[in-house]
Amino acid sequence: MTNRPDTEYYLEGLDLPETPEISTNLEPWGRTTVVGQARPRVDGYERVSGTAVYPADITMPGMLYGAMLGCPHPHAVVTAVDVSRAQTMPGVRAVLSAFTPPDRATQPHVEAIRTQLFNPHCRFEGDAVAAVAADTPYQAQDALRAIDVQYEVRPFLVDERKALEPDAPLVHESGNRVSPLQVYERGDVAKGFAEADVVLEEEYRTECEIHTPMEPHGCVARWDGDRLTLWESTQGVYAVQTGVAAALGMPFSMVRVVGHYMGGGFGAKLQSGKYSVVAALLAKMTARPVKLVLTREETYLSVGNRPPANMRLKVGVKRDGTITAMQFWGSGASGAQPAGGAGSLDWVVRDLYTCANVRTELQDLYINAGPARPFRAPGHPQGAWALEQMMDALAEAIGMDPVALRVKNVPIVSQARGNVPYTTTGLRRCLEEGAAAFGWAEARADIARSGKRGTVRRGVGMAAGLWAAGGGGPPSTVVVKFFTDGSVNLNMGASDIGTGTKTVMAMVVAEELGVDPDAVEIEHADTGSTQFATPSGGSKTVPTESPAVRAAAVDVKRQLLEIAAEELKVDVATLTLRDGKVVSTADPAVSRPLTELQGLRRRRNLIGVGHRGPNPEGKAVNPFAAQFCEVEVDTATGEVRVLRFLGAHDSGRVMNLLTYRNQVFGGITMGIGLGLTESRILDVDQTGKMVNVNWHDYKLPTMLDVPADMTCLPIDPEDRECNSTGAKGIGEPATIPTAPAIANAIYHATGVRVTATPINPLALVRALAQAGEG
Amino acid sequence: MTSDPNDRDDRGSRQRGLSRRGFLSTMGTGVLTATAASQLGAQPPAGPAVVAPDERAKVTLAVNGRTYELLVEPRWSLSYVLREVLELTGTKVGCERGECGACTVLMDGTPRYACLTLAVEAQGAEIVTVEGLMTGEDLGPVQQAFVEKDAFQCGYCTSGQIMAAEGLLRATAEPDVERIRHGMSGNLCRCGAYPHIVQAVQRAAELRRAGGAS
Numbered sequence: 001m002t003n004r005p006d007t008e009y010y011l012e013g014l015d016l017p018e019t020p021e022i023s024t025n026l027e028p029w030g031r032t033t034v035v036g037q038a039r040p041r042v043d044g045y046e047r048v049s050g051t052a053v054y055p056a057d058i059t060m061p062g063m064l065y066g067a068m069l070g071c072p073h074p075h076a077v078v079t080a081v082d083v084s085r086a087q088t089m090p091g092v093r094a095v096l097s098a099f100t101p102p103d104r105a106t107q108p109h110v111e112a113i114r115t116q117l118f119n120p121h122c123r124f125e126g127d128a129v130a131a132v133a134a135d136t137p138y139q140a141q142d143a144l145r146a147i148d149v150q151y152e153v154r155p156f157l158v159d160e161r162k163a164l165e166p167d168a169p170l171v172h173e174s175g176n177r178v179s180p181l182q183v184y185e186r187g188d189v190a191k192g193f194a195e196a197d198v199v200l201e202e203e204y205r206t207e208c209e210i211h212t213p214m215e216p217h218g219c220v221a222r223w224d225g226d227r228l229t230l231w232e233s234t235q236g237v238y239a240v241q242t243g244v245a246a247a248l249g250m251p252f253s254m255v256r257v258v259g260h261y262m263g264g265g266f267g268a269k270l271q272s273g274k275y276s277v278v279a280a281l282l283a284k285m286t287a288r289p290v291k292l293v294l295t296r297e298e299t300y301l302s303v304g305n306r307p308p309a310n311m312r313l314k315v316g317v318k319r320d321g322t323i324t325a326m327q328f329w330g331s332g333a334s335g336a337q338p339a340g341g342a343g344s345l346d347w348v349v350r351d352l353y354t355c356a357n358v359r360t361e362l363q364d365l366y367i368n369a370g371p372a373r374p375f376r377a378p379g380h381p382q383g384a385w386a387l388e389q390m391m392d393a394l395a396e397a398i399g400m401d402p403v404a405l406r407v408k409n410v411p412i413v414s415q416a417r418g419n420v421p422y423t424t425t426g427l428r429r430c431l432e433e434g435a436a437a438f439g440w441a442e443a444r445a446d447i448a449r450s451g452k453r454g455t456v457r458r459g460v461g462m463a464a465g466l467w468a469a470g471g472g473g474p475p476s477t478v479v480v481k482f483f484t485d486g487s488v489n490l491n492m493g494a495s496d497i498g499t500g501t502k503t504v505m506a507m508v509v510a511e512e513l514g515v516d517p518d519a520v521e522i523e524h525a526d527t528g529s530t531q532f533a534t535p536s537g538g539s540k541t542v543p544t545e546s547p548a549v550r551a552a553a554v555d556v557k558r559q560l561l562e563i564a565a566e567e568l569k570v571d572v573a574t575l576t577l578r579d580g581k582v583v584s585t586a587d588p589a590v591s592r593p594l595t596e597l598q599g600l601r602r603r604r605n606l607i608g609v610g611h612r613g614p615n616p617e618g619k620a621v622n623p624f625a626a627q628f629c630e631v632e633v634d635t636a637t638g639e640v641r642v643l644r645f646l647g648a649h650d651s652g653r654v655m656n657l658l659t660y661r662n663q664v665f666g667g668i669t670m671g672i673g674l675g676l677t678e679s680r681i682l683d684v685d686q687t688g689k690m691v692n693v694n695w696h697d698y699k700l701p702t703m704l705d706v707p708a709d710m711t712c713l714p715i716d717p718e719d720r721e722c723n724s725t726g727a728k729g730i731g732e733p734a735t736i737p738t739a740p741a742i743a744n745a746i747y748h749a750t751g752v753r754v755t756a757t758p759i760n761p762l763a764l765v766r767a768l769a770q771a772g773e774g
Numbered sequence: 775m776t777s778d779p780n781d782r783d784d785r786g787s788r789q790r791g792l793s794r795r796g797f798l799s800t801m802g803t804g805v806l807t808a809t810a811a812s813q814l815g816a817q818p819p820a821g822p823a824v825v826a827p828d829e830r831a832k833v834t835l836a837v838n839g840r841t842y843e844l845l846v847e848p849r850w851s852l853s854y855v856l857r858e859v860l861e862l863t864g865t866k867v868g869c870e871r872g873e874c875g876a877c878t879v880l881m882d883g884t885p886r887y888a889c890l891t892l893a894v895e896a897q898g899a900e901i902v903t904v905e906g907l908m909t910g911e912d913l914g915p916v917q918q919a920f921v922e923k924d925a926f927q928c929g930y931c932t933s934g935q936i937m938a939a940e941g942l943l944r945a946t947a948e949p950d951v952e953r954i955r956h957g958m959s960g961n962l963c964r965c966g967a968y969p970h971i972v973q974a975v976q977r978a979a980e981l982r983r984a985g986g987a988s
């Protein structure tokens with residue numbers, strides 16, 4: 001992962017094809033009739049009836065079950081692997097390790113760094129050591145327990161805060177810095193601080209979070225001769241194809257990856273994993289299909305996390321709210337491989353508010369723990385945790401309303417990109433309209449009057465955010481097929497990871513072709529039958545794919561209108577499509593059902609091809625957000641109840657109000673997890689192992705932890721420049737301001753500022769006791 | 775490196791494999807103490823015969839109104855048998871340790887985690903999975919409500935959420951929001967569709983009242 005979010009992390013490791021130059025620049029939509037509705041999903045039936053087939057659901061005749069053995073130590077070298085007992089156990093068909101022939105398991109595997117598949121030098125708990133395939137998953141687990149591995153245990157480092165101490169154990173011989181300190185600077189911070197009336201400085205920390213999608217990572221691998229098919233739970237089929245083909249030394253054409261349904265990713269499934277290569281090798285060895293789904297415990301250790309962040313922020317402000325200088329220092333932990341542990345931590349500091357003098361320093365560090373992977377808005381929720389609490393403290397210090405302080409500093413250009421203007425920035429409207437809809441001023445007045453009841457205190461808080469990506473861009477190529485009976489196929493490579501991509505794209509086709517979205521059948525996410533697409537992530541899927549889908553539909557529309565103009569003997573410019581008919585805008589009497597066009601019947605179907613054009617030059621495309629919440633804190637127990645939440649979001653055009661709202665609520669829910677409940681706990685002193693590798697001890701928000709009262713307020717500024725559909729991403733911005741908004745509300749309620757996540761009852765009673773408020 | 779404490783940990787974990795076998799073999803007797811379990815690993819006990827982990831037993835399962843005669847290993851979970859043996863893959867597995875609820879099914883009308891239920895335990899119960907809520911190809915009211923309210927994103931927890939809601943509504947036809955939040959709190963949704971799930975359960979209650987009760 002990169003520290004520059006505008007060089008997209010979700011494209012790393014991919015050789016991107018060029019998109020052919022687009023022939024026509026589509027005018028932005030004005031008013032739409034289908035796009036923007038609140039529409040249930042086109043695949044809703046499949047998802048609620050149990051008929052949607054997720055990779056883990058696939059069963060095949062003769063299929064075996066794969067399982068992987070992970071290193072139990074955070075740092076060890078494997079010196080011997082004895083699989084003799086495992087190999088003779090009932091049902092066991094194949095065993096694979098770096099010490100077992102065939103030695104394909106020793107071939108290079110690239111996952112952040114180039115290593116061999118079963119690298120004897122294990123630098124994190126859970127690093128793959130061996131694998132088996134057996135008739136049942138129970139037998140596979142039995143066999144894993146029977147494998148005898150000799151480890152030479154090495155000293156470990158699992159607390160990145162100690163990584164640069166002189167006697168710290170080394171994760172890699174080159175040292176514990178992943179890369180040199182990264183410095184960003186504009187203006188002169190010393191001069192800026194000298195001009196300030198108030199300067200505040202504070203340290204912040206966010207704990208490591210684990211993605212834990214509901215469907216664990218996994219796949220089914222099957223060979224047909226030399227051709228491999230993988231049904232994979234992934235955000236990007238082409239990314240998996242790239243990784244697996246490289247690891248196995250195979251041509252792309254022989255690796256087919258299918259990813260129709262997948263049970264959540266959040267960034268953890270943007271790339272191929274060792275499990276897919278292992279499944280393919282086991283399937284080859286046994287000449288059987290192999291299903292390999294990671295255990296829940298494995299998903300905590302080896303397939304990604306949001307790294308912990310240690311941050312210090314110093315900000316100067318004038319009495320009138322002008323921010324004069326910001327200085328930020330942040331470190332994060334990539335884990336045992338270079339994986340962007342500090343990536344984008346500083347982006348909101350650099351770009352969310354107007355400030356001439358900014359300096360940031362980022363340090364990415366190695367520890368003996370599983371590698372980080374992008375996690376819903378990498379770096380941003382962490383950076384916002386620091387910046388947005390600081391803004392709250394500054395507002396109080398200068399006696400200004402927190403919303404007003406932010407409004408005062410709304411930027412109109414992207415300062416971090418050299419003062420490039422945004423296509424649109426709805427930040428001011430998010431702040432002002434969000435505050436009005438939430439009843440911000442009223443709530444604060446009410447709480448001042450009656451916010452205390454026994455040990456219970458009420459408070460409100462807010463925070464803002466922006467997401468450095470979310471504009472999408474090339475490449476994308478989409479095919480739309482229109483049949484003689486008026487039905488439509490949409491063929492696209494992108495995955496629908498649960499955000500409603502397929503439904504949005506069906507609505508785009510329907511908008512242009514005047515058909516019902518349910519008449520659009522979608523073929524997607526299959527390297528064997530769809531075009532190249534980048535993984536679905538970075539909140540860029542809708543802004544990337546929807547213009548390409550629109551272009552493909554418009555290509556079909558052009559052909560239909562040309563056929564109709566010839567048959568109706570009218571000027572093509574007067575024709576349009578509506579409700580399955582060609583109609584004249586000049587003369588309502590001129591109309592013909594599409595199914596009666598002879599030219600269409602002769603051709604059987606029409607094929608439209610659409611490409612994603614480039615983004616506007618010299619402009620930045622970013623989504624913006626402001627969120628508001630009300631909490632109730634019991635100062636006796638430290639329990640926090642989130643009573644209500646409002647998310648005001650500028651993500652450009654709302655494509656489907658129903659799924660948009662769901663994204664906002666989902667982002668808030670995940671942010672509640674960051675702020676209140678989630679934390680990877682490593683046994684720092686004794687074993688270095690993660691001690692909460694399960695959902696009982698690693699706490700996701702349940703329905704009882706989130707308010708039933710959530711409001712989504714779309715700020716929908718017309719963006720005629722960003723792309724031809726006017727959409728920006730919503731998935732990631734929805735989780736960026738949440739946790740600091742809660743922290744600010746807790747401060748408002750109690751007068752105690754908690755600067756480290758998660759603010760669970762234990763942390764809060766301790767903080768209250770220290771402040772004498774308990 | 776034999777003196778390293780981590781190495782001892784590793785051997786310990788392998789020994790636990792034997793203990794686990796002992797644990798499983800005593801499941802049916804209801805007798806289980808730590809010492810008994812470790813002795814069982816070392817030598818066969820008197821009393822009930824020890825069943826090897828891969829020895830199969832005959833069970834009869836009633837699933838969605840059909841009866842299945844199956845040979846199962848005593849350690850096989852109900853979720854495994856439903857998904858991998860009967861190929862009823864609507865029931866999902868998220869954790870296999872009773873934490874997430876993705877595998878929720880109804881047993882005699884009550885929501886139950888199928889991953890923590892042994893298939894042999896499920897004999898004699900009426901089991902309903904998400905497939906069993908359908909009437910032919912038509913969705914049941916809870917399923918219909920989940921579509922209308924967009925009460926899911928990736929859809930992987932959804933079967934479990936739907937079965938939990940079905941169980942809740944069978945027990946409480948008109949639950950208020952607090953009852954819904956408690957009734958559904960045993961089912962995790964990482965995508966965070968909770969607010970829409972509350973709406974869907976309310977809508978499902980309406981649909982059931984209107985005659986769509988399954």
